[in-house]
Amino acid sequence: MKKYCFGIDVGGTTIKCGLFHTDGHILDKWEITTRTEENGIHILPDIAETINRKIEERGLTKNEIEGIGLDIPGPVDAEGVCSIAVNLHWGRVEIVREMQKMTGIRTRAINDANAAALGECWKGGGAGHKNLIMVTLGTGIGGGVVVEGEVIAGAHGSGGEIGHVHVTEELTEPCNCGNVGCLEQVASATGIVRLAKMELEKRPDMQSVLRGRMLTAKDIWDAARNGDELADAVAEKFGLYLGRALAAFACVTDPEIFVIGGGVSNAGPIILEYVQKYYRQYAFPGCKDAVFALATLGNDAGMYGAAKLVI
Amino acid sequence: MKKYCFGIDVGGTTIKCGLFHTDGHILDKWEITTRTEENGIHILPDIAETINRKIEERGLTKNEIEGIGLDIPGPVDAEGVCSIAVNLHWGRVEIVREMQKMTGIRTRAINDANAAALGECWKGGGAGHKNLIMVTLGTGIGGGVVVEGEVIAGAHGSGGEIGHVHVTEELTEPCNCGNVGCLEQVASATGIVRLAKMELEKRPDMQSVLRGRMLTAKDIWDAARNGDELADAVAEKFGLYLGRALAAFACVTDPEIFVIGGGVSNAGPIILEYVQKYYRQYAFPGCKDAVFALATLGNDAGMYGAAKLVI
Numbered sequence: 001m002k003k004y005c006f007g008i009d010v011g012g013t014t015i016k017c018g019l020f021h022t023d024g025h026i027l028d029k030w031e032i033t034t035r036t037e038e039n040g041i042h043i044l045p046d047i048a049e050t051i052n053r054k055i056e057e058r059g060l061t062k063n064e065i066e067g068i069g070l071d072i073p074g075p076v077d078a079e080g081v082c083s084i085a086v087n088l089h090w091g092r093v094e095i096v097r098e099m100q101k102m103t104g105i106r107t108r109a110i111n112d113a114n115a116a117a118l119g120e121c122w123k124g125g126g127a128g129h130k131n132l133i134m135v136t137l138g139t140g141i142g143g144g145v146v147v148e149g150e151v152i153a154g155a156h157g158s159g160g161e162i163g164h165v166h167v168t169e170e171l172t173e174p175c176n177c178g179n180v181g182c183l184e185q186v187a188s189a190t191g192i193v194r195l196a197k198m199e200l201e202k203r204p205d206m207q208s209v210l211r212g213r214m215l216t217a218k219d220i221w222d223a224a225r226n227g228d229e230l231a232d233a234v235a236e237k238f239g240l241y242l243g244r245a246l247a248a249f250a251c252v253t254d255p256e257i258f259v260i261g262g263g264v265s266n267a268g269p270i271i272l273e274y275v276q277k278y279y280r281q282y283a284f285p286g287c288k289d290a291v292f293a294l295a296t297l298g299n300d301a302g303m304y305g306a307a308k309l310v311i
Numbered sequence: 312m313k314k315y316c317f318g319i320d321v322g323g324t325t326i327k328c329g330l331f332h333t334d335g336h337i338l339d340k341w342e343i344t345t346r347t348e349e350n351g352i353h354i355l356p357d358i359a360e361t362i363n364r365k366i367e368e369r370g371l372t373k374n375e376i377e378g379i380g381l382d383i384p385g386p387v388d389a390e391g392v393c394s395i396a397v398n399l400h401w402g403r404v405e406i407v408r409e410m411q412k413m414t415g416i417r418t419r420a421i422n423d424a425n426a427a428a429l430g431e432c433w434k435g436g437g438a439g440h441k442n443l444i445m446v447t448l449g450t451g452i453g454g455g456v457v458v459e460g461e462v463i464a465g466a467h468g469s470g471g472e473i474g475h476v477h478v479t480e481e482l483t484e485p486c487n488c489g490n491v492g493c494l495e496q497v498a499s500a501t502g503i504v505r506l507a508k509m510e511l512e513k514r515p516d517m518q519s520v521l522r523g524r525m526l527t528a529k530d531i532w533d534a535a536r537n538g539d540e541l542a543d544a545v546a547e548k549f550g551l552y553l554g555r556a557l558a559a560f561a562c563v564t565d566p567e568i569f570v571i572g573g574g575v576s577n578a579g580p581i582i583l584e585y586v587q588k589y590y591r592q593y594a595f596p597g598c599k600d601a602v603f604a605l606a607t608l609g610n611d612a613g614m615y616g617a618a619k620l621v622i
Contacts, residue, residue, distance in 0.1 A: 075597070131465070131466045133563075143562075145563055145564070147458065147463055152458055152563070152564050152565070153565075154442070154564060154565025154566075154597075154598075155442045155565050155566055155567040155601070156565055156597045156598060156600065157565070157597065158561070158562070158565040158595055158597035158598050159563070159564055159565040160562075160563065161562050161565070161595050161597060161598070162562045162563065163562075164562055164595040165558075165559045165562045165595075166555060166558060166559065166593045177595060177596055178596055179593065179595070179596075244477060245559070247476075247477060248476045248477065248556070248559045248560075249559075249560075249562075249563050250469070251454075251469070251471075251472050251473045251475055251476045251560075252444075252456055252463070252470070252471065252473065252560050252563045252564060253456070253463050253465060253470055253563060253564070254463070254464075254465025254466050254467055254468070254469040254470040254471075254472070255465075255466055256466040282477045282490065284469055284472050284475040284476075284488060284490070285488055285489055285490075286386070286465075286467045286468065286469035286472060287465075287467060287469050287472070289467065290466070
């Protein structure tokens with residue numbers, strides 16, 4: 001194993017770059033802007049340039065670099081080819097081939113949710129475990145499944161697409177994926193707000209601090225923490241949907257630990273309580289001991305996971 | 312890779328033994344009785360003896376044997392230790408250590424449902440694929456999940472325990488696992504009969520050949536094939552429960568193919584039609600292309616999978 005590697009997390013606005021010791025220690029961290037103009041043709045050259053410049057700046061040689069791990073917001077196949085990444089304005093891009101050509105350094109590429117799972121498993125909330133399911137609760141729901149230290153990419157690049165498990169017949173409006181009743185529609189940041197609106201409508205006589213205002217997921221967790229009965233009912237429904245879904249996933253890979261991240265997880269341990277309650281109710285007895293933890297790497301999870309990909 | 316290996320499928324009544332070329336060709340197949348008396352202490356010595364005798368009978372030497380793969384009806388951990396196997400009258404048994412001691416041949420051990428999945432992936436209904444979910448519909452429901460050619464054993468030996476995903480709130484009686492509303496309770500051979508009884512009760516005025524008799528799963532599929540309206544309704548419910556559950560599992564590992572085996576699958580392609588219909592309705596778009604196939608190895612699947620374990 002050579003001494004250094006790069007972990008590059010490509011987002012729609014910024015690209016987070018990390019120079020790592022291959023022992024897992026991070027040496028340097030910086031950002032560049034994601035230039036999405038002209039179908040994003042500048043993105044990979046910009047990354048190659050910032051890597052080459054960092055190598056020079058640090059007085060390193062390419063012989064000392066084990067590899068470049070790179071994650072993007074979109075599906076990536078086993079050959080490192082992205083079929084489409086809307087937020088980067090990309091159609092089909094041969095990430096690995098192009099990066100290797102421009103840098104002369106071995107490259108591996110991965111989906112961003114899978115990278116976050118790998119990062120949290122390596123250095124974050126799941127550190128010390130080899131079998132993990134990561135749930136990222138943001139505007140949508142991302143996921144990543146790690147088995148024996150390896151991320152499951154899936155036959156069609158859809159491994160860990162756990163936001164799109166069907167969980168309810170109560171909805172009529174379609175999810176972004178085209179199906180109806182997805183976990184993402186009731187347990188993401190926007191999903192929790194949807195649940196709150198439904199509960200407010202269902203219980204017109206119940207007093208609540210949530211009534212008569214624009215809501216965010218944070219408002220709902222704050223109210224639940226302060227004993228608001230309606231907010232508690234919303235949190236229970238969130239816990240039921242997510243906990244029961246995680247119990248279903250446990251039948252498949254039987255993880256040691258579930259790690260919950262994303263903006264919604266900033267509400268803290270209270271969300272784990274609601275999820276665990278229903279997980280334990282529905283999980284197969286052999287899986288009930290799985291541990292729950294909050295993610296700890298925040299926005300750096302993808303960068304860490306990308307680096308781990310080449311170590 | 313040496314020239315030969317053994318695949319041994321240990322059941323509660325008989326032990327199926329196979330001598331394989333490590334190129335995948337089976338050379339010999341025979342059975343011995345499972346002696347469960349005295350807490351099953353004769354089982355492993357009996358297997359060692361039949362292997363040693365076969366090696367002698369064929370004029371082979373132990374240097375030509377790559378290994379012994381062995382599957383049992385119970386959980387097996389990564390070190391090849393069984394914690395309990397009720398049908399063998401076993402408590403804790405160090406399968407791998409004991410077999411290696413008695414035979415001098417490298418041994419690996421695995422759960423029987425996982426072995427069946429590996430066998431079907433190697434030489435059966437899933438041949439040519441590396442990512443598969445196998446469902447065995449018998450008295451209960453067994454399962455096995457293969458990712459990149461490897462079976463997922465799980466952190467607690469419960470990988471692939473897909474019969475115990477929660478699928479319905481309609482039941483009140485508990486499953487064998489202690490939970491209520493498991494897939495096994497509505498989609499195994501006994502589960503389909505339960506569904507039929509529920510439908511018969513729910514629709515007292517609907518004529519059906521299923522009415523007023525002792526039922527088996529086969530009766531229900533035969534009636535559905537002959538256009539019996541009530542049997543068709545039962546098959547629809549079976550398809551909904553199983554298809555929707557498989558769609559949930561697809562969010563986790565995104566398989567290329569689902570293989571359906573076990574006694575219920577003897578009903579033939581008709582069961583795939585009902586399952587696929589609901590799978591396609593509920594699956595994440597990226598996973599909808601997964602293929603469905605019937606198992607082809609029958610009772611030999613475990614023996615093939617056990618052999619594959621050491622190849």
